[in-house]
Amino acid sequence: NAGVTQTPKFRVLKTGQSMTLLCAQDMNHEYMYWYRQDPGMGLRLIHYSVGEGTTAKGEVPDGYNVSRLKKQNFLLGLESAAPSQTSVYFCASSLRGDYEQYFGPGTRLTVT
Amino acid sequence: SQQGEEDPQALSIQEGENATMNCSYKTSINNLQWYRQNSGRGLVHLILIRSNEREKHSGRLRVTLDTSKKSSSLLITASRAADTASYFCATDRASYDKVIFGPGTSLSVIP
Numbered sequence: 574n575a576g577v578t579q580t581p582k583f584r585v586l587k588t589g590q591s592m593t594l595l596c597a598q599d600m601n602h603e604y605m606y607w608y609r610q611d612p613g614m615g616l617r618l619i620h621y622s623v624g625e626g627t628t629a630k631g632e633v634p635d636g637y638n639v640s641r642l643k644k645q646n647f648l649l650g651l652e653s654a655a656p657s658q659t660s661v662y663f664c665a666s667s668l669r670g671d672y673e674q675y676f677g678p679g680t681r682l683t684v685t
Numbered sequence: 686s687q688q689g690e691e692d693p694q695a696l697s698i699q700e701g702e703n704a705t706m707n708c709s710y711k712t713s714i715n716n717l718q719w720y721r722q723n724s725g726r727g728l729v730h731l732i733l734i735r736s737n738e739r740e741k742h743s744g745r746l747r748v749t750l751d752t753s754k755k756s757s758s759l760l761i762t763a764s765r766a767a768d769t770a771s772y773f774c775a776t777d778r779a780s781y782d783k784v785i786f787g788p789g790t791s792l793s794v795i796p
Contacts, residue, residue, distance in 0.1 A: 577727075606783065615773060615788040616728070623782055631783065663727055670782035671715045674775075676727030 575599055579664050579677035586654040586684045594649040594680050596664030604667045605647040606631075606674065607639060609660040616663065622647055623670065654684045689717075689774045689787035697793040704761040706790040708774030709754075717750055718775040718784065719759050728773065731759075764794045 580595045596605065603624045608616040608631075618631030622641040636658060638650045647666075651658060661681050665674040692707045708717070716735050720728040732748045734741045734757065741748045747760040761768055771791050775784040 604782070608786075613788060616786040618783060618785070621783055629782070632785075665728075670780065671777040671784065673718060673730040673733055674720075674728070674784070676729070678727050679725075 577664055577666055577675050577677040579662075579680050581680060582678065583681050584683070586651075586682065588655060588684060590654050591650070591652050592654065592682075593651075594662055594664075594682075596647045596649070596666075596677060597645055598647075598666040598675070599645060600666060600668075600675065601644070602666035602668055602675070603644070604670050605641065606665045606667075607637070607647065607649045608663045608665065609633065609658075610663060610679075611660050619649065619662075654682075656684045658682065659684045689776045689785060691772065691774055691787045691790040693790060694788070695791045695793075697795065698764055700764060700766055700794055700796050702764055704764050704768070704792055704794070706759045706772050706792070708757045708759070708776075708787060710757075710774075710776045711755065712778050714752075714776045714778060715781070716777055717748075717757050719746075719748060719757075720773045720775060720786075722771045722773065722789070724770070731772075761792075764792075766794050766796045768792060769794045 577598045606621040607619040620639040625644040664677040667674045689710045718733045719731040722728045745762045771789040773789045
């Protein structure tokens with residue numbers, strides 16, 4: 574039972590490059606979330622999903638896209654990376670939106 | 686805009702002392718949650734308190750909720766160096782889809 578896993582753990586991109594972050598959970602949770610964490614800002618919700626095949630925008634969705642083709646996976650894509658997207662990205666899942674969330678270990682992304 | 690705001694932003698105490706952190710929010714909620722984040726790690730859930738509850742305990746943690754004042758407090762008793770972490774409150778704005786995290790309180794427990 575691995576919980577929530579994220580791939581990769583670290584990544585350095587050049588401005589304009591693209592990449593996909595993968596989140597996987599093995600708890601059969603319906604809800605999945607992508608957050609970014611910047612110093613002094615807490616966690617800000619980028620996109621979330623309330624079930625397989627669904628996605629919705631959070632507080633800071635611009636510059637990101639997501640897909641939830643399988644219940645256990647939630648992908649976060651950056652089509653054209655910008656230095657402002659340098660951050661630590663966390664994925665989380667929960668049984669229901671107002672229940673406790675289980676977090677992955679994070680992906681540290683640097684865009685130069 | 687952030688729903689929850691923790692206070693203080695940073696707190697430094699000696700081992701064995703109690704630590705109190707507060708969270709204020711703006712709109713009605715179903716539940717309020719507290720999370721801990723150790724440096725470089727993901728968040729870990731501590732306690733969930735429902736809007737019809739006033740107090741909840743878990744080991745050395747005590748959470749109170751005052752819906753009339755739209756505020757909550759997290760008390761850690763007999764603190765240990767291992768309690769050094771950032772603590773976040775999360776509120777749902779009466780939505781069943783997502784929660785909003787506050788900016789957090791950074792707690793340092795000095796041995």
